[in-house]
Amino acid sequence: MRIAIMGSGGVGGYVGAWLQQAGQDVHFIARGAHLAALRSEGLRIEHPQLPLQLPPVQASDDPAAIGPVDLVIFAVKLFDTEAAARQMAPLVGPETRVLTLQNGIDSVAMIRAQLGPAAQVRGGVIYVSAVIERPGVIRSPGGLHSIVADSAQGDPVMAALQQAAADLPGLEIKLSEHADLVIWEKFVVLAAVSGATTLLRARLGAINGHPEARAFLRQLVDESIALAQARGVGLRAGLADEVMARIGGMPPAMRSSMSEDLERGNRLELGWLSGRVHALGLELGVPTPAHSAVYRGLVLYENGAPAAPL
Template sequence: MRIAIMGSGAIGGYLGARLAVAGHDITFVARGAHLAAMRSHGLKLESPLGNVNLSRIRATDTPGDVGHVDIVFFTVKLYDSETAAAAIVPMVGPETRVVSLQNGIDSVETLARLVPPSRVIGGAAYISGYIKQPGVIVHVGGATQFYIGGQHDPVIGALLAACIQAGNIGLQTVEDIDQALWTKFVTLCAFSGATSLLRSGIEPILTDPESRMFLDQLRDEGMAVAKAAGHPMQDGYEAHAVSVWQDLPPDTRSSMANDLLHGRPLELAWLSGRMHTLGSELGVPTPAHTAVYRALHLYAKGQTKLHG
């Protein structure tokens, strides 16, 4: 398949590396030092499931030069969504599918303003990783699970086959992608808010009684917001969320926590900030998410490095 990775960070880099090794035609869209390193030295993936070293890859900062592809994996940070969505338009042909694996619940709507809605496929990614240095992606372990829509779409069927061939990509289609997106949203907002505000990996938060109460409160507020929005969590969700967190390596922090630590812009407005706004609109109290949003708002645009 011809696949473009729009946003070649932890998620896009992982998928692109695995699929490239399997022989698929992959173009990585990136920028800055990360792009320069990939052009010069290729891309390295460090993973407990097996390392990948791609010495020669196709990498660009100009999507218009790529041409039509079968799949665009849309994995940019949420604050870059509008600009990136406009940039992918030249890569979208009549049979292209744009698979969004962003955080939050707004990606499909954003993309559908610029790409025909029938070609946009929502998705939720459960994978933890980061850019170790330009040209080097680290997958820290835990799940590599991706849930996407398009259950009866032949192009998505071909993508599923490609992922099975590549291995170590747990891609599966679901009938109700909206519910999958909301489940990820509630789970991630709690994990992201707690690890960011508490400046800690997940295991100390789970084992400290007061910190655990804060994490649980963030989760429960998200559940209440989701229910009020018409997307209640399924029975047993509380235990499911805890199992997701417990399966992560002990020191794992959310991508927002890592961005905060390194002075980069935050996805705050689309995570705890979105919970805060939705709670206000729906009449659902969200004191924990509001605390995360207000406490981190000073750092939302990046530039201020923290230690810890």
């Protein structure tokens, strides 16, 4: 398959690297020093069990130079969604599928609003921790490395994507007929982990090891589930306990990309995670004190590190 990675940061770079390792024709959309490194030195995945080194890869900052592809993996930060969706228009032909692996619960609608109602946009989630360590280098602490994507009632392109990753040690792809539920389940996990690790400035090992911090994490999980129920999303009974067990099994060194972004002074996806829970809670009349505390405690950093006081 001819695949474009729209957003070749931590997640996009990780997925694209493994798909290229599987023999797919992968084109990375990147910019700046990261783009230069991809072109000159290749792409490297630093991983404790599954390191990967690719030679110089096909990379560009101009989607028009690539043209229509079979599949776009859309992995930009949520605050860049609208601009990136417009920019990728030259990649999207009548038979192109766009698979969004973004965080949150709004991605499919946001992309389709830019590309038009005929666009074949598929929702999906990815479970992997990966960030740009330096230009051309993606760092992952290990743990989960799986994608769950919309099967779209047997869409052949989605089936081909699943088959492409069938023998990969570093990437597993599953298809689901209930992508909306999968996206909400990921949102419950991600909003809690991102909120706790970022507000508390701590990694999961420390949070899971302290009873008060773990209680805060559970409160974040419970609030998102309550919101889903209020919106009529049929999440299964017992999900909160499953989520806490899953988080408890994650690598102790793991933290969210939002926590990394806060430390680096970058923009945060806050408005689409705890901020989204906070706003939906107000809209639906569902109390969300923990997520509201995360949102209000970080809102001054939402657009990057605030200017130094006068």
